Amino acid sequence: MKAPPFTYHAPQSIADAVALMGSLDNARVLAGGQSLMAMLNLRVAGPDHLVDLGRIPELSGIAETEATISVGAMTTQRMVERSELIARHCPLLTDAIAHVGHQQTRNRGTIGGSICHLDPGAELPVVACALDAELIATGVSGTRQIAFRDFPEGYLTSQLQPDEILVRVDFPKVTGRTGSAFLEFNRRPADFAIVSVAVQITLDDGGSIARAAIAFGGIQSAPVRLAEAEALLVARVPDVQTWDLAAQCATVLDCDGDELYPADYRRDLCAVLLTRALRKALRRAGERSHV
Amino acid sequence: MFDPRDVSITVNGQLHERRVDSRVHLADFLRKDLLLTGTHLGCEHGVCGACTVLVDGASVRSCLMLAVQADGRHVQTIEGVATKDAQLHPIQDALTRHHGLQCGYCTPGVVMTLLELDGDRAGRTLGEDEIRAALSGNLCRCTGYQGIVDAALELFGADVASQTNTKTRSQA
Ligand code: FES
Ligand code: FES
Numbered sequence: 001m002k003a004p005p006f007t008y009h010a011p012q013s014i015a016d017a018v019a020l021m022g023s024l025d026n027a028r029v030l031a032g033g034q035s036l037m038a039m040l041n042l043r044v045a046g047p048d049h050l051v052d053l054g055r056i057p058e059l060s061g062i063a064e065t066e067a068t069i070s071v072g073a074m075t076t077q078r079m080v081e082r083s084e085l086i087a088r089h090c091p092l093l094t095d096a097i098a099h100v101g102h103q104q105t106r107n108r109g110t111i112g113g114s115i116c117h118l119d120p121g122a123e124l125p126v127v128a129c130a131l132d133a134e135l136i137a138t139g140v141s142g143t144r145q146i147a148f149r150d151f152p153e154g155y156l157t158s159q160l161q162p163d164e165i166l167v168r169v170d171f172p173k174v175t176g177r178t179g180s181a182f183l184e185f186n187r188r189p190a191d192f193a194i195v196s197v198a199v200q201i202t203l204d205d206g207g208s209i210a211r212a213a214i215a216f217g218g219i220q221s222a223p224v225r226l227a228e229a230e231a232l233l234v235a236r237v238p239d240v241q242t243w244d245l246a247a248q249c250a251t252v253l254d255c256d257g258d259e260l261y262p263a264d265y266r267r268d269l270c271a272v273l274l275t276r277a278l279r280k281a282l283r284r285a286g287e288r289s290h291v
Numbered sequence: 292m293f294d295p296r297d298v299s300i301t302v303n304g305q306l307h308e309r310r311v312d313s314r315v316h317l318a319d320f321l322r323k324d325l326l327l328t329g330t331h332l333g334c335e336h337g338v339c340g341a342c343t344v345l346v347d348g349a350s351v352r353s354c355l356m357l358a359v360q361a362d363g364r365h366v367q368t369i370e371g372v373a374t375k376d377a378q379l380h381p382i383q384d385a386l387t388r389h390h391g392l393q394c395g396y397c398t399p400g401v402v403m404t405l406l407e408l409d410g411d412r413a414g415r416t417l418g419e420d421e422i423r424a425a426l427s428g429n430l431c432r433c434t435g436y437q438g439i440v441d442a443a444l445e446l447f448g449a450d451v452a453s454q455t456n457t458k459t460r461s462q463a
Contacts, residue, residue, distance in 0.1 A: 001335065005292035008313035008359055037316070037355040038336040050313075054360055078349070102428025104340060104404065107349040108356065190427050 003040035006047055010055045014138055014167060017051055022140040022163035024049040029165055031074060031113030034105045059112075059167065062086065067173055068134075069093075073112025073166040077124075078103070080111060089173040091284075092131060092180035092200055096123045099182065102190050112166040115151075116158055118222060120256075121192025123184065125152075126217035129225060130198035133171050139164035152222030176210070177203040179285030181277040184217075185269050193218045194261050195269040199277040201233070203285050209233045214246070214274065219255040219266050226250060229274075238282045246278060247271040298362040302327065303371030311358045317351075318342040320358035321368055329369035329399050333430070340429035343400035344368050350407040352428075369399035372406065382406060385442035393433035401429045405443055417447040 009024075011017040021027055027049035030036055039045035053059055059074035062083050069090045071080065080086055080097050087094045100123050101109060114124040115135070127133075128148040135146045140163045153159045160166065174180070184196035196217040204210040212233040214226040229249035236242045250270040257263030294313040299306060302325060309324055318335075321327045321344070333339035335354045342353040345367040372380045379387065382405045392398040408417070408425045422443045423436075431439065 002319070003314040003316070005294065005312075005314055007294050008296065008357070010359070033355050033357075033360075034337060034352075037357075040314075041316070041336050041354065052357075052360065102340070103407070103425060104343055104350045104352050104428045105337065105355070107346075108351050188427075189424070 001041050001043055003037070004043055004046050006040075006050045008050050008052065010052045012055050014056060014058060014165070017053060017056060017165055018138055018140055018163060020049075020051050021165060024051070027051055027162070029053060029116075031116070032076065032108040032110040033113075034101065034109040035113070035117050035119065053165065064089070064173075068170040069173060071111050071169050071171065073116075073168055074110050075112075077101070077106040077109045077111065077114070081106060090131070090171045091174065092182055092198055093124075093127050093171060095180065095182040096127045096196075096198065099123050099184055099190070099193070099196070111169055115148075115169060116160065116166055118152055118156055118158055119192060120155070120221050121186075121194070121196075121218050123182070123193065123196055123217065126196050126198045126215050126223045127182065128169065128171075129217075129223035130200060130213045130215035131171050132213075133169050135169055136167045137164045138167050143167070149225070155221040174200070175202070177285050177288070179281040179283065179288065181280035181284065183273045183277045183280070185273060195219060195266050195273060197270065197273045197277045199274070199281045201238070201278070201281045201285055203238075203282075208235055208237050209242075210235075216250075216253065216270055216274075219253060219270065221256070224253065226253070226274075238278070243275045243278050247275045250274050296359045296362070298359055300358070300361045300363075301365045303367060313357065313359050315358045316354050317344070317346075317356045317358050317361050317366070318353035320361075321353065321366070324358075327368050327370050331396055331399055333396065338430070339397070340400045340404070341397050343403040343429065345403055345407060348407070348410065350404050367403070367406075369402055372402055380406075381446060382409070382442070385445050386439065389438045389442040389445065391434060391438035391442040397429055397431040397433075401426065401431070401439055404429055405446075408443070409447065412447060416449040417443075418449070419444060422447065 009020050028047035030050045030052040053074050060072045063070045077100050133148045151158050180200040182198050184193035186194050198215045200213045202211040212230045215223050217223050229246040255263040255266040295310050296313050299308045321330050331341040333341035337352050337355045343350050344353045
């Protein structure tokens, strides 16, 4: 089908975009369009106004501070995929991006678009969840910082206000002996995940686990942290028993199910993927050390 | 409701200045305004890849991009791939020889994806996995993909890369 009629706006600055979003009724932000354009063509979205952020250069780019990698909301997934800075300091993001759509959609799709759209099967929100990413949003009344954990409000819904746009996402850099892994299960590569898992573990000098982060996607409307397993892993020596204990925590996760992939099936996937991801992350932690 | 916008878009090297309704996507603009019907529409919601074109050298699904968003940009479509004297591009030639197409509906998209891949590889040889990953966004209902992969392997693969480099072939 074809998109329903709307009025198109292409502001050239963040201030103009925010002013438009604050004054127009039933307006939607157009980022890379790889979800929204499909929703328009399928007529499941019908905004009166479309505010395209694609002509605002300051929203795009990858920068480094001492502790973080800052990714502009309109940075394309392809730029992230190819960024050496991100591969070095935020390898979990590089790992995950390979699962996001196809090269034709990564060329247009953006980091901010994916995180704000919050598709339950999407990969980037899971990474943001696992890494405790900080989101910087600007609205009519100013700029604020939102921890990703507070960001989702429900299915496909974030806590951004109607006048707010996401400006950038700050991911913490890895430090010390840290390894990460992103794994997902789906029927065909590049589909949305039925279940995905993001893991990052840091080892102390003695080889025990100092810190662990585990997040799942695909099982509820928003990504879920497995805090119980994270706590349980700390101070343990990583071995088969340790992984089994973590995987056991995953078997009681609260999972949504449907006719194709019932909750039990997804829980099994969680446990299997978690064990594999932990092993992979551990191997990588052993291989690298970040100072 | 008509929400007209003036755009200037360079397509296959030629500048086009038109007035378009803002909701018209790039594929419809190419097909209906410029009568370049080589870009096909399979699904119109980002799944099949038949509508793949290059925008500033990067492959995109032209059903998921508005024509207004291409204002000021360079677009390359299948019509711009073969040389002026109607010589097939090496990618088209290889697809033909390897039976990489049957009905041809997906083929324009496949060719554009392979063109981008050829540019990205910058002379590096590619393995079958990389080729299949690059082609994963193009659905084909006829060939079972093997012929398409074989054509790409002949052009970009390790064994014969030295003799069949697309650059040298297209100049020959
Ligand atoms: S027509 Fe654009 S992806 Fe199918
Ligand atoms: S040749 Fe018929 S769809 Fe590919």
